[in-house]
Amino acid sequence: MLHGRVLSSPYAHACVKRIDATAAEAIGAVVITFNDIPSVRYNERIITIPSVLHKDHYVLADKVRRMGEAVAAVAAETEELAEKAVRAIKVEYDVLPVLTDPIKAMKPGATPIYDTVLWGENEIEIEHNIACARSIEQGDVDRAFAEADVVVEGTFNLSKVYHAQMETKSAICRPEPNGGLTVWPTTQSIHNVRILLGQIFDIPLSKVNVKRVPIGGTFGSSIQMNPPIPICAALALKAHRPVKLTLTREEDAHDHTRYGEQIHLQLAAKKDGTLTGAKMEAIVDIGAHNIQAYSFLGVTVGWLVSLYKIPNVRYHGTAVYTNKAPSCAMQGFGNPQVTFATESLIEELAEKLDIDSLELRLKNYVGLGDTFWGQGPLVRSIVESDGVPELLHRGAEAIGWSDRPKSGSGTGRFRSGIGLGRGFHTSSAGAPQPGDVIDFSGAMVKLNVDGSVDVITALMDHGGGTLEALNRIVSEALCVPLDKVNMAPAETCSTVYDCVTHATRGVYAGGGAVLKAARTLREEILTTAAHYLNVQAHALTLKLNKDLEQGVVYTPSIPDRTMTLSELATRCWSESWKTIAAVESYRPVNCPPAYVTVFVEVKVDTWTGLVHTVKAVMGSDCGTVICPAMAIGQLEGGLSKGAGYALYESNAWSTDGQLVSGGYWIDSKTSGISETPHIDAFTAGFAHTYEPSGPFGAKGIGEAAINPVAAAYANAIHNAIGIRFYELPITPEKVLIALKKKERIHG
C-alpha cells in the first residue's frame, strides 16, 4: 500500500499558475494535480435533491479559495517519502485579495470568489459572493408588530467552530482489476460516497464498493464526502496501487467548521406573554464552498417557528462565500445558533413582562397537535408525542428553579446563577411528501438455520450506539435473544441504500427501516411455519422462549402446533426450499421533535471572568429509550460540546485568511473531561412519552442534546451577573469587559 500526502495551499485565495512536480516524481512518488482529475464539478454532500443542488467543488482545482485547500497530492512507498515528495513540488500562485468577513464580501467591488457555479445542471452566476438567499414569510408581520405590547430584539454572533471529531478524515482506496475501486473511508454515508466517486471518475457504481468502517465520532463532519476521499481515489487510480491518505489534526482543523452566522431576531408579544410575531435576518458565513447552504437557510427559520408558535414571521437569510474553511453541518445544523438567539430573547421577554420564563415557554412552545417544520418549509409534521411540560417541571424541581436569584442581584467575587434553555431536534427529515432533502433508509434481515438473525444495513454508527439500538429493535420485533442478533459488516455492493446517519435519524429512521424489514420477515416466518404446522398463518404468533434461548412460533389454542425458529429455518434449508429473509426501504413520513431541556447552574468569578459549571440537569424526550446508558451518554456529550460552544471554542481567521490557531488543538479549546461537571453534579432524565411513528415509540436524541446548551449557559450567566451576551463564546475576557462596563454605568 502507498501512502498519500496532500499539498495544501498556503494562501487563502489564489490562482495556481504553474505546478512543477518533476522533483517529486524523481524520488519515486506518484503525483496528481488538477490535470489528472476529470473536470467534474460536484457537491460533496448529495442529500439535497439533484435539481436544486449547488455544485462548486472539484477534486483538485486551478484556483484555491481557502488556506489549506488541496493543490496537488502524492503517493509514495512510505509516509516519510510522501512527505518529502509533497515538499519537493513547486507551485507558482497568483495571489488574490482575501475575504474573511461576509459583510465585506457582499459589498460592491469585492473580489469574486466564484464567477459561476452549477445549480442543478444549470450554470448560474454568483453576484456579490452570495451563494444563495431565501425569504420566507407567513401571516401579517407588520400588523403583529404594530399591535404588539412588547418587542425584544438582539443581534447574535456565532463563530465557525471546529468539529473536533475523534478521527481525522481518512481513506484507503484500492483499485480493482476491473477498473473499479474499493474504498474504506471515514464517512457518515457509504452509499453517497459511492455515488459521488462513480460520478466524478465515471466508473459504473457496480464497480465502486465502499465499506463501512467503525468511527468514534463525527458531529456532522463526514456527512459530505470529504476532500481526502476523492483525492485518495485519484491517487490509487493513477498509481494502480492501494493508497492510504489521512489528514493530520492540523490539516483537519482547516477542512470544515460549523456554520458561522449573524442572526438579527425580533420577537413581538402581547402583555400576557402570547408571542405574535418574529422578524429574523441571518447572514451565514459558508466559507469557501457551498455544501448545503440552501437547506441551511430553510432550516434556520424552521428551527425558530418550531420552537415557539409564532403566527406571523418574516425571514430573510443570505449565505455568503468567504475565503475560510467551508461550513457544514455540525451537531444541530444551525439549530444551536437559532436556539441560542431565541432562548436568550425568550428570557429577556419574560423579564420585561415579569412572567416566569418557564411559564412563558409553556405558553408558547410548539407541542402536541401542533404543526411544525423544523427541517424547512417542505418538511411539515404534526407533533404526536410531547414531553416538554414534564421535562420543564422535573428539571425545575431538580435544579431549584423557583429559588434562583433575581438576575444581577448577586454581590461578591463569586456569583451564582441558574439558566434554562429548551430546544429540540427533528428525528430525521421525513415528511409525507418528498422535499428538497433526501431521507430514506433501507435494511435487510435474514433468519439463519440456528434461529439467529443477521441485520444488514448501510446505516453508520458514530459511536453513539445507533447500531446497538437497531439490534435491540430487531430482537424485540422477532422475539430473538439480543445476543443472537448480528449486525453484519456493511458495504455498498451488498446493502440497500441508506441516505446518511445525520439529522438525529439513526434510531428513528434507520431503526424504522430495520423494524419494517423485521416485520416483513416475521410475516414470512409465520407464513412458512403455517405450511409446516398446518395452521392458518394469521393464527400464529411469536414469543421468546428463554429456556431454549430462541424465538418460537406457536398458536395459543393448540399447544402442540409449535416450532422454534431454528427448526423452521433448518427445515427450509434441509428441504432445499429457501432462506427466510426480507428487504425493505423505509421513508419516515414524520420527523418528530426530540425535545431536550437543560438547566445549568454556573458560578462566575468576577475577578477573572471564568465561568464554572456547578450543576447541570438535562431532560430528554426521545420517546421510548432503547439504550438508556448510551442515551445518557448522548446527553453528557451534548452538554460538553455545548459548553465548549458557549464558553471556550472559537476559530479566528486573520485578514489574510490564516487560521490563527494554526489548527493546533491546544488553542482551539474544545471542552475536555476537566470542564465536564462532576458526575454527582449531572442529572439526566427521560420523559415518559411514546412516539407513535417511531420504532417501538422511539425518537432521536443526538443533536437535540446540544441545541439548547449554549442558551442555558448564557441565561445562567445573565442570572448570575445581570449581563446578557449576544456573542459566543462567552470568554473570561468578555465577561470582565462587560462587568467593567456595567460598573461604569451603575457606579
Next chain:
Amino acid sequence: MLPEFELLMPRTLPEALEMMNESSRVIPLAGGTSLLVDLRGRISRPQMLINIGGLDELRGVRVEEGYVVVGSAVTIADLKHNVLIAKHGQVLQQATRVFANPLVRNRATIGGNLAYGSPAADAAPPLLVLDAEVELTCKDAKRTVPLKEFITGVRETVRHPRELVTAIRWPILPEGSVGVFHKLGLRKADAISVLSIAVMLHRKNTEDYAQVRIALGAVAPTPIRVTPAEELLSGGPLTPEVIARAAQLASESTHAISDIRGSAAYRKRVITALVKRLLTNLAEGTKEKKHNESEGYHS
C-alpha cells in the same frame, strides 16, 4: 508530519558534550513536547537533534551544600511526586499539578521547559520566586546563571549552542517561607497559560515579612519578577491597603502582551486580581488549594 533529521544518541553526559562541541547546529531534545510540535509545524528545522532525555547524569533530585539540585532531564511528572520537592519546592510542585496534561507531564522535562524559552513556561514563575539558577555545561566548562537572566526573549536564552542545561538549583528556603502558584488558562487542562503567577513570602516575625517575591508568566516576552511590587511589600506587614497597592503596581509595571489567548488589557486586569488574591490568602494563612479547586485545576 515530521521532517527528516539526524538523531544523535549519546549514552553518557561526556559523550553528549563531546557531540555538542563538534557542531553548533545540534539541538538538544529531551521530552520533545515543544520541539517536536515545532518540527511538525515547520516552525523550526534543525538538521540534527541530540537526545539527552535518557542520560542518567541529568536525572534525580538531591540536596547538597544548602541547595536543592534538580537534573535537567527530570520530568514534570517526576517532580509532581518527588518528596524532596514537596519539602523544598512546594510552589514548584503546585505548578506541576496543572502543567499541560498527564501525557505531556510524563515526557516534558524541567530543563526543556526553561531552555525552550517560552514566556508561558509554567515551571518558570515558581523557579523565579525560588531564586533558582540554571547550570550550563559545555565540554570544558560549567557555569551557573540566575534564572531571571537565563531567558532573554521569546524562545531566546543565554545558552550557548554548545552548552547543555544540566541542572536547575535553588537555595533551601529559610524556615517560615511559604509559596503559592496559580495558573489561569482558557481550559482546565491542556491549556497554555493566559497568566501564571507565583508568590513567595519569607516571614521575619509574626507580623512582618522579610521578603516577598512575585513572578509572572505568559504576560511579557519572558517570565518576569515584578520588582517594584516586591520592594513595596518587603519588610513590613501585609495589610489590605499595601496588598491592594502592590497588586496595582504589579499590573502597572508589567508591559503585558496581547495574543490569541487574551488581550493585554485583560492580562493587566487579572494580574491585579490574582496578585491581590494570592497575597491576601497567604497573609491570612488560608490555603490557595481551595480556590484552585473551585476553578477546577485538577492534578
